[in-house]
Amino acid sequence: MSRGGYLTSMVGGVLALVFAMLMLLTGFWWAVGGDLVRFFEERGDRVGSMWKLLGRYHGVADFQKEDLGEYVTEYKAALENTTSEDLEALADKYDSAAFRDMAAIVAKLEALRVRLIVGTVMSVLAAVAALIGAQVAKVRLKAGAITILCASVLTLAFSLLAGSVLPMAAASLLLLIGSLVLLSGGGARREPDPGWEEE
């Protein structure tokens, strides 16, 4: 078995696993990171009033008037139940550009959520398959190399699905190179029989 192919596959597999586990963060950041930074730069001073209006929209009493424990519980539930439609409704009600921007960000996240979770889980599984394939290649060269090749394609495809292709592309490339090296090394001629054997 080619040692270079094995090492490249192992490094690619470990990187693929790490990047797949970080994909929730990177996918989130690629999708809405820039929008969030721009929002807080341009409308950071509106967050306090938005907080208050969002609470009123969900029927949560204002901060100073009620018990803090009840306020925290109710506001937590209100935040969990807030959708982009709620924020759009608030934007229309108060004619607020800040609510409209936040609604656009939340809508993007809602559209991405399922793809991000599915892409992350499948990428982790593909990375684990690549790591298993690298070990299988020690005893079944072709089977292991094909597993790694499939894993490289799958990690790239699922990272595309999750919208976070940039770090994963490096790992997929390493897996691809490793599998091709293993496949090309598989046809190498064996050492000729020395003519004697140990008893």
Place this chain on the structure above:
Amino acid sequence: MLRRAGFICGYAGGILALIFSLLMLYTVPAGIVDSVVQQIGSELENEHIMAMGEMFSSNGWPSLSRGAFEDFASRVAENSSLRVKDSVFNQAAQFLYRTELNLAVSAALILISIVAAFVAFFGSLAFYRRPMAAGAMMLVSALVLLMSAIYTGTAMPTALACLLLAAGGIISFMPEKTPMPSHAGVRPYTPPDFPEDDDFAPTRMNRQREAPTGKIRVHVRRDDHID
């Protein structure tokens, strides 16, 4: 067979340790935020929150020590226009100190867990070549992972990885099957090594001359004299 099982346990444990230690990047901060929100609801009053707001808007955030936070709280209380007691500022500062300390310790533990998971994974790869070193790497990493998982409240999934790593580590310390003693009377023939022949590759004919088709058996007495 047992060694292969040990390698498989260690390798699977290493992969799971990597997955669960990286998963801590999400579960631990989420758990901290949840517990802080619960503590705010149960332990603090409205005036503590206002005092905290005053402290957040003040300059000169303190370093991570109890005394520095107390000094900071008294400094903010002196310049504050809020009608709250100094002790409220002090309690708010204590809460912030505890939260920041918890964050710092959790961040360090996550980092240590990720490093331990990598050590365990690479240890499992060295299972056949350096069984003792691999076993030590896997056992120590399993222990470190378990401790940090218990502290951060994520022990349940990590325990499986630790169990597999511990199994792999223990198997690597088991002695290999004792090799069969060689027969006293028969030793396989080894062709003589002539250094002057090293410069050219032996031809097939040469090799056949050195080692004929039939096996040569040389009889050896126990004191290694060839008959």
